Structures are given as structure tokens and as C-alpha cells.
Amino acid sequence: MKFMDLQAQLEDNRRSVAFDSYDISVRQLYDMTLEGMIDIAPDYQRHFVWDEARQSELIESLFLGIPVPTLYMATNRDSSWEVIDGLQRLTTIINYVGSLDVIKEVNAKGSKLKISSLEKLSSLNGTRYEDLPKSLQVMFQTRPIRVTVLNDRSDNSVRYDLFERLNTGGVNLHPQEIRNCVYTGEFNDFIKELSMNDSFRNVVKVTKSSANKGVYEELVLKFFCYYEQRDKFVHNVKEFLNDYMESKTKSFKNKVRLRNIFEQTFNELERSLPNGIVRGNRLNVTPMVLFEAIAIGTADVIDNDIAVRQGVIQDLLDNEALKKLTSGATNSRKRLHDRINFVKDAIEHDFRNN
Known part of the structure; x- marks a missing residue:
């Protein structure tokens, strides 16, 4: 068999x-x-x-x-x-x-x-x-x-x-660099454009070498992919992102809606997190799993017309429960939902009680 x-x-x-x-x-x-x-x-x-x-x-x-x-x-x-x-x-x-x-x-x-x-x-x-x-x-x-x-x-x-x-050129290509070569078209151009957004760049902190390898573009892709299709995620992030980009390359009909939620989310995060999505007092690198939780959780509450009170998201960065949800074995659908919902529920709870 x-x-x-x-x-x-x-x-x-x-x-x-x-x-x-x-x-x-x-x-x-x-x-x-x-x-x-x-x-x-x-x-x-x-x-x-x-x-x-x-x-x-x-x-x-x-x-x-x-x-x-x-x-x-x-x-x-x-x-x-x-x-x-x-x-x-x-x-x-x-x-x-x-x-x-x-x-x-x-x-x-x-x-x-x-x-x-x-x-x-x-x-x-x-x-x-x-x-x-x-x-x-x-x-x-x-x-x-x-x-x-x-x-x-x-x-x-x-x-x-x-x-x-x-690829045997002596420098390994980052997955997003390969996507930029393979999935050409309107959606790829859209991702590249939004990766230059000032609010997004102020919120997300990456190393210079990562920035040169397409990490900003991958984070924009990841934002939209998890925002729209997190229920389809199983375990393999690379294949999940590839499948989403493939579908958007074939048919991209919701450009205005996606642009609006992206810009609203990162405008809010720039206001709420002046130092960006980082833990501690140092301006270091944004943990990718924390990015997913904060960015998508915030997008969800914006969709629900929930106002974000100043300080709420900042307090979440060092929340011990969220730390546990964004460390260890994180690549499962349940853990993805749990960390996004934790941020969403915390912001909504604060809104209802203030």
C-alpha cells in the first residue's frame, strides 16, 4: 500500500x-x-x-x-x-x-x-x-x-x-523573495506598496538584513492571510502563505477593504505603541508571533467598531498569559486562534468596562 x-x-x-x-x-x-x-x-x-x-x-x-x-x-x-x-x-x-x-x-x-x-x-x-x-x-x-x-x-x-x-547562487533566498519572483501581479505589487507604509514601519522592528530580504513584505502578507483565512491554517506557515498568495494572484477583488483595515490597524498601533511591537524598554526586534497576535487582534476589534483605550495594547506586550501563548510550540491552529483572541478579548473587555 x-x-x-x-x-x-x-x-x-x-x-x-x-x-x-x-x-x-x-x-x-x-x-x-x-x-x-x-x-x-x-x-x-x-x-x-x-x-x-x-x-x-x-x-x-x-x-x-x-x-x-x-x-x-x-x-x-x-x-x-x-x-x-x-x-x-x-x-x-x-x-x-x-x-x-x-x-x-x-x-x-x-x-x-x-x-x-x-x-x-x-x-x-x-x-x-x-x-x-x-x-x-x-x-x-x-x-x-x-x-x-x-x-x-x-x-x-x-x-x-x-x-x-x-537556487545555488551562494546566498539563500528568503521565502518572500521567492514569492516576489513567482507570484507576480497586482496583489504582489499591493503587498510591496503597503510594506512601505510609515505607520507599519514605525510599529514593526526588524533587522537591516531581514528588511533587505523581504521580511516587511512577508509580514504584510501574513497580516492579510491570518486576517482573512486563519481558519484554514494547519501547521506549515510557508505553504499556508504560498496558498493564500496563489489565490490572491489569481483573483484579487477586495483591495479597498484590505487597504482600509491595514491602514486603520497600523495607524492605531502607531498611536498605542510609540516604541512599536517590542517587549521591554529597549527598541529591539518585533517577535513574529507577537506581531500576529497584536496586529490581527487589533484588526478584529476595529472590524467590530471597538475603540482602543490608550495603554491597553501597551500593557498586553508584557502580559504573562500572552507571553505563554507566543512562546514554545506556536504553529498550530489552536495556538494561533488563542493568541489572537486573547488580544481581541482583552481590548473588548476593557472597552466594555470603561
């Missing part, structure tokens, strides 16, 4: 993945990137980390005809390709062949590649692409690279899974 289940899972998941493979020349890849046929997503660009020596090794491998790892792409709705795995290699080619203007367009911090540290082709050390005779330029441009493309018959969950599994 166990292997029958395995066979069914294999057949089901293999049907959901559809690939096409091509051998494409260096020149074609370069031209396709410049023409927008290959997209290096803005959320992904900043993760170019190869130094000059590592880039030079790739150029040497291409000159020598040594096979380089396959580039993986995904097909977008407009038939363009988006890089899943291969950012370092593709950007290196552009840094070598492209003009400075082209390089800056693809990667704002990029620079022209001067070859260095090679042993086999040591004569290339200290040179740039423009220094090569035409025959060597043509040789380089016609080198083939294997490209495997996830076509548009595969769903977004497969694309997310591939981003997560195949």
Missing part, C-alpha cells in the same frame, strides 16, 4: 512539471537578456555575489568547452523567461561581454569584468572582452550553454519549489 501511494504521488507530481531544454549560445543568451526575453527579477539581482576570480573561472570554462551547470528558467505569462537558477553565470556573461551601460541596467552594482587568477588560460589574465581579437570573441559568443525551461503548463507551486531547490 505504501508503494502504491508513492506511485500515485510520483505520477501526480510528474504531470504537474513540464520542461523544455535547449542549447543556446552565449550571444543568444546575452541578446535575450538585453531584449527583455530573459528576466533577472529585481528582487533577485542583489544576490550576485561572485568575485572577479570566480567569474573568470566561468569564462575560462566556456572558452575551453568545459560543460557548465545548466541554467534553469521559468516561462512567464508573456512568454519571457525568468531566471530560477543561473543568476551568477548569466550576470557574469553580461559583465564580460556587455558595455558598462548594459551591465548597470542588469545589475546596478555591476562592473566590467577583467579576467584574473586563471592558470590554464593565464594569457587571458589582465584582459577584458574588448581586448580579444575578433576570432576569439566569435569563439566565445558561439559557445553553447544548456538551458532548461519550466514551461507555462506548470503551476506556481512547482515554480516556487524549483526556486527553493535549485
Whole structure:
């Protein structure tokens, strides 16, 4: 029975993945990137980390005809390709062949590649692409690279899974960075816009490195997901957020209502919590589970037209009962409901008794 289940899972998941493979020349890849046929997503660009020596090794491998790892792409709705795995290699080619203007367009911090540290082709050390005779330029441009493309018959969950599994650029992508590449569209733009909201930024405290990895955007997503669909949460937060974002990417019809509750909630929290959602007297980092309890609980009382008295939410931050609900094993539907309802009930109780 166990292997029958395995066979069914294999057949089901293999049907959901559809690939096409091509051998494409260096020149074609370069031209396709410049023409927008290959997209290096803005959320992904900043993760170019190869130094000059590592880039030079790739150029040497291409000159020598040594096979380089396959580039993986995904097909977008407009038939363009988006890089899943291969950012370092593709950007290196552009840094070598492209003009400075082209390089800056693809990667704002990029620079022209001067070859260095090679042993086999040591004569290339200290040179740039423009220094090569035409025959060597043509040789380089016609080198083939294997490209495997996830076509548009595969769903977004497969694309997310591939981003997560195949990314080998030396910097692990945060789940929200992957979502920003996979779930493109109006709802993703909406999340990014609200993540810049001043009241939200004043209330939520994250580290600089986290801010650069999409944590603000993920917290906006988490706010809406728990506000609308907390009853569907089971245990896996990542998959829960992915499913919600997938549904909103397909159909986003309540933009005004969601914007209003978001802005009302964080305007109220900015008023009630001048130091933000933090525990103690130090301006430290917002605990994510505490964020869920305070933000969603406050949104619920705003929905019920309950006025929040000054000091009530501030007192909740260090409440011992809430501490217990926001520590330990917290990823269950019951614990999620318990901590949100604790905040909601406390604010409503204060309202009724004052």
C-alpha cells in the first residue's frame, strides 16, 4: 500500500512539471537578456555575489568547452523567461561581454569584468572582452550553454519549489523573495506598496538584513492571510502563505477593504505603541508571533467598531498569559486562534468596562 501511494504521488507530481531544454549560445543568451526575453527579477539581482576570480573561472570554462551547470528558467505569462537558477553565470556573461551601460541596467552594482587568477588560460589574465581579437570573441559568443525551461503548463507551486531547490547562487533566498519572483501581479505589487507604509514601519522592528530580504513584505502578507483565512491554517506557515498568495494572484477583488483595515490597524498601533511591537524598554526586534497576535487582534476589534483605550495594547506586550501563548510550540491552529483572541478579548473587555 505504501508503494502504491508513492506511485500515485510520483505520477501526480510528474504531470504537474513540464520542461523544455535547449542549447543556446552565449550571444543568444546575452541578446535575450538585453531584449527583455530573459528576466533577472529585481528582487533577485542583489544576490550576485561572485568575485572577479570566480567569474573568470566561468569564462575560462566556456572558452575551453568545459560543460557548465545548466541554467534553469521559468516561462512567464508573456512568454519571457525568468531566471530560477543561473543568476551568477548569466550576470557574469553580461559583465564580460556587455558595455558598462548594459551591465548597470542588469545589475546596478555591476562592473566590467577583467579576467584574473586563471592558470590554464593565464594569457587571458589582465584582459577584458574588448581586448580579444575578433576570432576569439566569435569563439566565445558561439559557445553553447544548456538551458532548461519550466514551461507555462506548470503551476506556481512547482515554480516556487524549483526556486527553493535549485537556487545555488551562494546566498539563500528568503521565502518572500521567492514569492516576489513567482507570484507576480497586482496583489504582489499591493503587498510591496503597503510594506512601505510609515505607520507599519514605525510599529514593526526588524533587522537591516531581514528588511533587505523581504521580511516587511512577508509580514504584510501574513497580516492579510491570518486576517482573512486563519481558519484554514494547519501547521506549515510557508505553504499556508504560498496558498493564500496563489489565490490572491489569481483573483484579487477586495483591495479597498484590505487597504482600509491595514491602514486603520497600523495607524492605531502607531498611536498605542510609540516604541512599536517590542517587549521591554529597549527598541529591539518585533517577535513574529507577537506581531500576529497584536496586529490581527487589533484588526478584529476595529472590524467590530471597538475603540482602543490608550495603554491597553501597551500593557498586553508584557502580559504573562500572552507571553505563554507566543512562546514554545506556536504553529498550530489552536495556538494561533488563542493568541489572537486573547488580544481581541482583552481590548473588548476593557472597552466594555470603561
